[in-house]
Every structure is written in structure tokens, then in C-alpha cells.
Amino acid sequence: MKLISVASEKGGVGKTTTAVTLAAHLGQQGRTLLVDADERLRSSVKWTGKKEGYAGWKFETTLFSAFMQLPEPGAGYDYVVLDTKGGEGQAELVELAHNSALLIVPTKPDGVSADGLVATLEPLINAGVRNYRVLLTDVPPAPNSDGLDLRLELDEGSIPVFSRDIRHAVAISKAAREGICVRDVKGDRYAKLVWMDYELVSREVIRDVR
Numbered sequence: 263m264k265l266i267s268v269a270s271e272k273g274g275v276g277k278t279t280t281a282v283t284l285a286a287h288l289g290q291q292g293r294t295l296l297v298d299a300d301e302r303l304r305s306s307v308k309w310t311g312k313k314e315g316y317a318g319w320k321f322e323t324t325l326f327s328a329f330m331q332l333p334e335p336g337a338g339y340d341y342v343v344l345d346t347k348g349g350e351g352q353a354e355l356v357e358l359a360h361n362s363a364l365l366i367v368p369t370k371p372d373g374v375s376a377d378g379l380v381a382t383l384e385p386l387i388n389a390g391v392r393n394y395r396v397l398l399t400d401v402p403p404a405p406n407s408d409g410l411d412l413r414l415e416l417d418e419g420s421i422p423v424f425s426r427d428i429r430h431a432v433a434i435s436k437a438a439r440e441g442i443c444v445r446d447v448k449g450d451r452y453a454k455l456v457w458m459d460y461e462l463v464s465r466e467v468i469r470d471v472r
């Protein structure tokens with residue numbers, strides 16, 4: 263059982279979007295459980311439980327109130343994806359990384375989110391954590407270069423970053439609103455493209471946790 267946690271000091275950076283869409287990909291590769299550890303917002307639970315009769319999720323979803331209650335290794339899951347609430351304390355982030363096969367730190371490339379990224383990464387780096395990787399999400403298309411600029415900055419600091427960015431796509435919020443996987447958003451070719459972005463990320467995840 264591989265625990266893949268999605269966490270960040272900063273809120274609204276794409277944690278839930280990443281956890282849900284990644285779980286949708288991993289669910290095609292092995293038995294997958296999506297754990298929503300955001301008791302207050304329950305965004306993952308709401309998203310995946312919204313549409314009655316929808317058969318597009320190939321994973322189970324559950325709400326957990328504490329990390330200790332994660333399933334035992336013998337529970338039969340290949341992948342457990344943990345969606346956390348924003349603003350986990352520094353000690354919690356480090357502990358989360360220690361308990362995970364991989365910690366995904368999503369960030370949007372705008373200045374404010376990037377500042378939040380530093381607050382997330384600092385305690386990890388100081389604690390010698392190595393099993394984390396930054397994911398650039400909601401990246402605007404060219405000629406905007408925010409994504410590229412942040413990638414270069416992270417690269418200079420030797421911060422591990424997923425090689426694929428997640429592009430900005432309106433289909434993401436549409437999928438959440440309708441309670442479906444972004445793959446199934448109709449009439450928007452960016453829906454397929456952003457789904458494919460997450461597919462490449464899921465391949466990197468599988469390779470990382472192997």
C-alpha cells in the first residue's frame with residue numbers, strides 16, 4: 263500500500279483537484295482509496311459523492327478525521343491518496359512526509375501562492391525530507407510565463423518538480439461542480455488535455471513510489 267499525500271501550507275492551490283484527479287488515474291492501475299482529511303470543507307467527499315448514479319470513479323472515497331486512522335497495509339489497497347486541508351502546521355507536514363511514500367505539494371504559479379510554497383518547503387528541507395515533489399497547477403497558457411519562471415526558480419534551488427505542469431482549464435471547476443471526473447466534461451477539449459496532464463503526473467507518481 264502506497265500512501266500519496268497532497269499537502270500545502272497555502273489554501274486554494276489545487277490539493278483537492280489533484281487528489282481527486284490523481285485518484286481517478288491511479289484507480290485504473292490498482293485498488294485505490296481517496297481519503298479526505300479536510301473535515302471542515304470535505305471537498306473531495308463532496309466532489310466525488312455529488313452526482314447520483316455516476317459510475318466514473320474507479321476508486322473508493324472516505325472521510326478521515328486523523329492521520330492515524332489510515333487503513334492498515336493489509337487492507338488491500340494499492341494506492342491511498344490523502345487530500346489534506348490547507349495550512350497544516352510545519353511539524354504535521356514533516357510527519358506526513360515521513361508517513362507517505364510521496365508528498366505532493368501543489369502550487370499555482372502566481373506570486374502569492376509561490377510565497378506559500380516557501381513556507382511549505384522550508385520545514386521539509388530543514389528536516390531532510392526527500393520524498394516530496396512540487397506540482398505546478400492551474401498554469402496559464404503562453405505568453406504568460408509564470409509557470410516557466412517558477413519552474414526555473416525551483417530548478418535553481420534543486421527542488422524536485424513534476425516534469426508536467428497542470429494547465430489552467432475551466433473544465434476543472436465544471437467537473438467539481440457537476441460531481442464528475444474532468445475526463446467526462448463534455449464540449450471542452452481542454453478537459454481531455456488537463457486529464458492527460460494528470461495522466462503524465464500519475465505515471466511519475468507510480469514510478470516514484472515503486
Ligand SMILES: Nc1ncnc2c1ncn2[C@@H]1O[C@H](COP(=O)(O)OP(=O)(O)OP(=O)(O)O)[C@@H](O)[C@H]1O
Nearest residue numbers: 273274275276277278279348400429430431434435
Ligand atoms: N488546473 C486548473 N485549472 C483551473 N482551475 C483550477 C485548476 N486547479 C484548481 N483550480 C481551481 O482552483 C480552486 C482551488 O482548487 P482546489 O479546491 O483543488 O484547491 P485546494 O488546495 O484543495 O483548496 P483548499 O485549500 O480550499 O482545500 C478551485 O476553484 C479549482 O477549481
Ligand SMILES: [Mg+2]
Nearest residue numbers: 277278300305
Ligand atoms: Mg481542498
